[in-house]
Amino acid sequence: MKTAFNYFLHRLGPLAVAGLLLTTACGPAADDPIPEPFGAPTPYVLQLPPQFPKPPAPPADNPLTVEGVELGRHLFYEKALSLDNSKSCGSCHQQSKAFTDGLARAEGVGGTRHGRSAMALQNLLWEPRLTWDGAHTSLEQQARVPIENPLELHQPLAAGVTRLQKLAKYPELFGKAFGTSQITEDRVLKALAQFERTLISGNSRFDRYRRGDQDILTADEVRGMELFSVHPNGRLRGGNCSDCHGGTLQTDRNFRNNGLDATFGADLGLGALTGKPTDHGKFRVPSLRNIALTAPYMHDGRLATLEDVLDHYNEHVQFSSPNLDPLMLNTTNDPLQISPNLELTPQEKRQIVAFLKTLTDEEFVKDSRFAAPE
Amino acid sequence: MFFSRFASVATSLALGALLLGSCTDKKDDPAAEPQTSVFSVELENTVGNRSLNLDTDTYTTAAGDQFTISTFKYYLSNLELLRADGSALALPDTYFLVDHANKASQKLELSTVPVGDYTGLRFVVGVDSARTKAGNFSGVLGDDQGMWWEWSKEFINVKLEGTSPQAAKGGLVFHIAGFKGANGANNTIRTVTLPFPSGSKLLVRPDHTPEIHLQVDAARMFSGRNTIRFATVSNTMGGPASVQVADNIAAGMFRIDHLHAN
Numbered sequence: 190m191k192t193a194f195n196y197f198l199h200r201l202g203p204l205a206v207a208g209l210l211l212t213t214a215c216g217p218a219a220d221d222p223i224p225e226p227f228g229a230p231t232p233y234v235l236q237l238p239p240q241f242p243k244p245p246a247p248p249a250d251n252p253l254t255v256e257g258v259e260l261g262r263h264l265f266y267e268k269a270l271s272l273d274n275s276k277s278c279g280s281c282h283q284q285s286k287a288f289t290d291g292l293a294r295a296e297g298v299g300g301t302r303h304g305r306s307a308m309a310l311q312n313l314l315w316e317p318r319l320t321w322d323g324a325h326t327s328l329e330q331q332a333r334v335p336i337e338n339p340l341e342l343h344q345p346l347a348a349g350v351t352r353l354q355k356l357a358k359y360p361e362l363f364g365k366a367f368g369t370s371q372i373t374e375d376r377v378l379k380a381l382a383q384f385e386r387t388l389i390s391g392n393s394r395f396d397r398y399r400r401g402d403q404d405i406l407t408a409d410e411v412r413g414m415e416l417f418s419v420h421p422n423g424r425l426r427g428g429n430c431s432d433c434h435g436g437t438l439q440t441d442r443n444f445r446n447n448g449l450d451a452t453f454g455a456d457l458g459l460g461a462l463t464g465k466p467t468d469h470g471k472f473r474v475p476s477l478r479n480i481a482l483t484a485p486y487m488h489d490g491r492l493a494t495l496e497d498v499l500d501h502y503n504e505h506v507q508f509s510s511p512n513l514d515p516l517m518l519n520t521t522n523d524p525l526q527i528s529p530n531l532e533l534t535p536q537e538k539r540q541i542v543a544f545l546k547t548l549t550d551e552e553f554v555k556d557s558r559f560a561a562p563e
Numbered sequence: 564m565f566f567s568r569f570a571s572v573a574t575s576l577a578l579g580a581l582l583l584g585s586c587t588d589k590k591d592d593p594a595a596e597p598q599t600s601v602f603s604v605e606l607e608n609t610v611g612n613r614s615l616n617l618d619t620d621t622y623t624t625a626a627g628d629q630f631t632i633s634t635f636k637y638y639l640s641n642l643e644l645l646r647a648d649g650s651a652l653a654l655p656d657t658y659f660l661v662d663h664a665n666k667a668s669q670k671l672e673l674s675t676v677p678v679g680d681y682t683g684l685r686f687v688v689g690v691d692s693a694r695t696k697a698g699n700f701s702g703v704l705g706d707d708q709g710m711w712w713e714w715s716k717e718f719i720n721v722k723l724e725g726t727s728p729q730a731a732k733g734g735l736v737f738h739i740a741g742f743k744g745a746n747g748a749n750n751t752i753r754t755v756t757l758p759f760p761s762g763s764k765l766l767v768r769p770d771h772t773p774e775i776h777l778q779v780d781a782a783r784m785f786s787g788r789n790t791i792r793f794a795t796v797s798n799t800m801g802g803p804a805s806v807q808v809a810d811n812i813a814a815g816m817f818r819i820d821h822l823h824a825n
Binding site: 242243315415418419420422427431432435436437438440441442443465467468508512513514515516517518519520526527529 | 619633634701705706707708709711712713714724726730734735736738797798800802
């Protein structure tokens with residue numbers, strides 16, 4: 190008898206419990222909030238540029254929705270997320286500059302200076318590791334950092350949430366995005382991440398050339414593209430750029446020491462994160478898409494122009510720098526393969542710079558979907 | 564309620580019927596699909612008999628040159644399982660990129676493999692020229708994997724980067740790449756055949772998940788058929804020196820360590 194009863198419980202117990210739960214959830218309990226009128230959000234269909242690799246799926250608990258992305262856009266430009274209502278994400282990540290700020294090192298609230306340069310925000314959904322040292326692996330997790338960092342927006346996200354709750358537009362925006370008007374830290378981060386995943390740049394002249402419009406680049410730009418991608422070996426001439434800045438996304442997503450300094454200062458890059466001396470001085474290989482818009486260059490913005498960048502790789506690499514990348518050590522156009530330097534001619538450097546400017550995506554920096562809301 | 568109970572009973576009956584049906588089919592129908600299962604290949608990258616630790620460890624070649632490794636990546640493709648009668652089972656569309664910096668890439672999972680007793684493994688080190696010419700790449704063959712030469716439209720088959728005090732400028736860049744050149748003179752794609760140690764067979768069975776453990780000795784890029792001294796060759800990206808390294812890779816970089824029946 191007992192066995193039979195257990196059997197009954199075992200089989201029907203979960204159903205009964207589920208039934209009770211459902212009843213409770215549906216019942217008009219006195220302290221329940223008023224049911225909210227929001228329907229399910231609309232799935233957002235990402236338009237991927239031709240030839241781009243298949244991106245990893247977004248996290249299962251944060252699918253892209255039209256309403257989530259729209260909320261994220263509002264939050265991206267929301268100054269209430271900063272300590273003194275002076276700055277938003279969009280202050281250091283300006284669309285016209287491919288979401289950088291034109292400064293060597295980013296400026297936070299009250300004029301504080303970050304140690305590093307604001308990175309371009311583009312094609313982030315393909316990036317397995319974010320920021321200059323790869324400290325973050327998800328956009329949701331990363332979004333909290335600049336909000337709370339004393340050198341950036343300098344306000345605990347919890348305080349930001351309290352502020353958002355007092356702004357008239359947000360209950361409805363959160364409701365449309367997440368089903369209820371409740372504003373939480375988790376939802377703020379999710380919406381920001383959704384917006385960031387839509388920032389896709391893939392319609393530069395370089396892209397159109399690759400899709401078959403062979404007349405869109407000048408002869409100098411095409412020569413620059415060849416130099417950009419070729420390993421020099423004494424017979425073939427090249428800048429050897431694409432070993433790191435290769436492929437459709439213009440990055441190998443790696444971390445390398447490109448020989449800026451013979452000895453390292455306070456910022457050890459990847460080494461500070463991993464604690465490994467062999468990682469000291471390594472920083473992320475950034476995508477070169479829209480690179481003409483993101484000056485100044487390097488993790489600390491020390492190089493003002495693209496010409497300066499070419500000069501660095503051609504003649505200023507610090508060969509005594511610890512952990513210098515082997516590709517920096519071994520690459521030269523010297524026919525005898527003896528010179529330590531890259532040995533590009535001034536004309537070749539100009540041609541590579543001309544090619545780099547073909548990576549600018551004018552549509553991306555003017556796309557109203559990414560602009561501050563009206 | 565009545566309907567849903569009826570539906571669930573009906574589903575159970577239908578499911579039972581299907582299960583029964585499938586059992587019967589397998590026994591009696593000779594035209595049924597051949598049974599398939601899975602196996603995996605585990606790759607243990609080493610330098611000699613030492614573990615490969617990127618950046619931190621210094622190794623010595625057979626010829627006595629010291630070196631470190633910062634990058635070690637290679638393609639394995641066109642896997643085949645060999646049978647005792649000399650025939651081979653090609654595993655279609657098998658392209659893998661093994662990257663020492665990515666642990667997950669060091670285990671190759673093969674599925675829908677016809678059951679059988681297999682006595683060896685054959686594979687291409689690199690990406691075959693037919694696939695290269697066919698284009699339309701994605702996944703591990705994508706141009707974002709750091710293994711594609713845009714200007715010559717060829718793959719880097721094996722990539723080793725590092726440092727050596729014997730190298731003229733201190734760096735090692737071995738991009739064993741390409742297949743072009745007159746009469747394939749610069750072909751660096753190699754096929755490796757590895758019979759399993761005598762007596763051992765890979766038994767692919769529905770209820771087994773066997774594993775082949777390969778030792779991949781990076782130091783064998785520099786010895787074997789041709790002795791590579793870093794004072795002479797520290798920077799090769801296709802061409803004659805890369806061909807010498809490819810011959811070394813074919814001669815001895817891969818070794819069957821053991822099989823797990825599982």
